[in-house]
Amino acid sequence: MNADYLELDDVRVTFDGFKAVDGVTMTVLQGDLRFLIGPNGAGKTTLVDAVTGLAPATGSIRFGRDELVGRKVHRIARLGIGRTFQTSSVFEQLTVLQNLDIAAGAGRGPLTMLRARLGVPPAVEAALETIGLAGQRDQLAGVLAHGQKRWLEIGMLLVQDARVLLLDEPVAGMSADERIRTGELLQRVGAERTVIVVEHDMDFMRSFATSVTVLHAGKVLSEGTVAEVQADPRVQEVYLGP
Numbered sequence: 753m754n755a756d757y758l759e760l761d762d763v764r765v766t767f768d769g770f771k772a773v774d775g776v777t778m779t780v781l782q783g784d785l786r787f788l789i790g791p792n793g794a795g796k797t798t799l800v801d802a803v804t805g806l807a808p809a810t811g812s813i814r815f816g817r818d819e820l821v822g823r824k825v826h827r828i829a830r831l832g833i834g835r836t837f838q839t840s841s842v843f844e845q846l847t848v849l850q851n852l853d854i855a856a857g858a859g860r861g862p863l864t865m866l867r868a869r870l871g872v873p874p875a876v877e878a879a880l881e882t883i884g885l886a887g888q889r890d891q892l893a894g895v896l897a898h899g900q901k902r903w904l905e906i907g908m909l910l911v912q913d914a915r916v917l918l919l920d921e922p923v924a925g926m927s928a929d930e931r932i933r934t935g936e937l938l939q940r941v942g943a944e945r946t947v948i949v950v951e952h953d954m955d956f957m958r959s960f961a962t963s964v965t966v967l968h969a970g971k972v973l974s975e976g977t978v979a980e981v982q983a984d985p986r987v988q989e990v991y992l993g994p
């Protein structure tokens with residue numbers, strides 16, 4: 753039994769007295785493709801910031817046996833918590849393969865970097881297949897399509913062996929075809945890891961979420977399957993008005 757899970761207990765983030773995250777308790781298991789939704793300002797990004805150490809939180813955020821609250825950003829990343837932002841962060845002047853090599857070597861010693869140059873390590877090869885860019889390995893990242901750049905970012909997290917992937921609006925700006933491919937990619941990744949997706953695209957959520965947490969005013973308003981959350985009158989009120 754794998755012990756990879758994220759367990760948040762009474763997590764709070766306050767900015768100058770303003771409660772951006774106001775007592776969030778939730779558990780995300782390995783194999784879960786969890787969508788985090790809610791209106792603008794609900795606290796979604798701040799909650800992700802709390803998990804990754806970017807926002808100062810109180811309460812408890814456990815990843816397996818490790819407590820994340822109070823740890824520094826790079827320490828949390830090394831424990832296997834990976835994240836993408838709304839804007840793409842690939843190295844445009846480098847090839848797909850070089851981007852993955854750098855990610856694979858990040859935080860490791862020069863020996864690992866040297867080995868990475870001598871041949872394509874199995875983890876990098878596997879990531880290329882998973883993200884569907886094996887045929888583009890020698891292309892400059894800068895010339896990739898928007899969707900492919902986002903997949904490369906996910907690949908960079910995979911080669912770092914992130915066990916938890918926190919993705920901020922991964923399909924924003926994507927074509928319909930790219931959205932479907934991204935959903936399928938996240939399903940493959942989510943089968944073995946823990947994936948949390950902050951998303952505004954409700955169609956995308958309906959197609960791919962295995963579970964949903966709805967945030968509102970810093971608190972969990974509703975949680976469950978897509979069907980359960982959609983049927984919840986509190987959710988309808990927040991999204992459609994009373």
Ligand code: ADP
Nearest residue numbers: 767770772790791792793794795796797798799
């Ligand atoms: P969401 O991602 O759901 O749109 P955010 O987490 O970005 O919501 O923001 C939640 C609330 O916290 C918003 O009201 C926002 O203005 C506030 N907030 C976020 N970051 C900061 C900050 N660094 N300083 C002050 N207020 C912030």
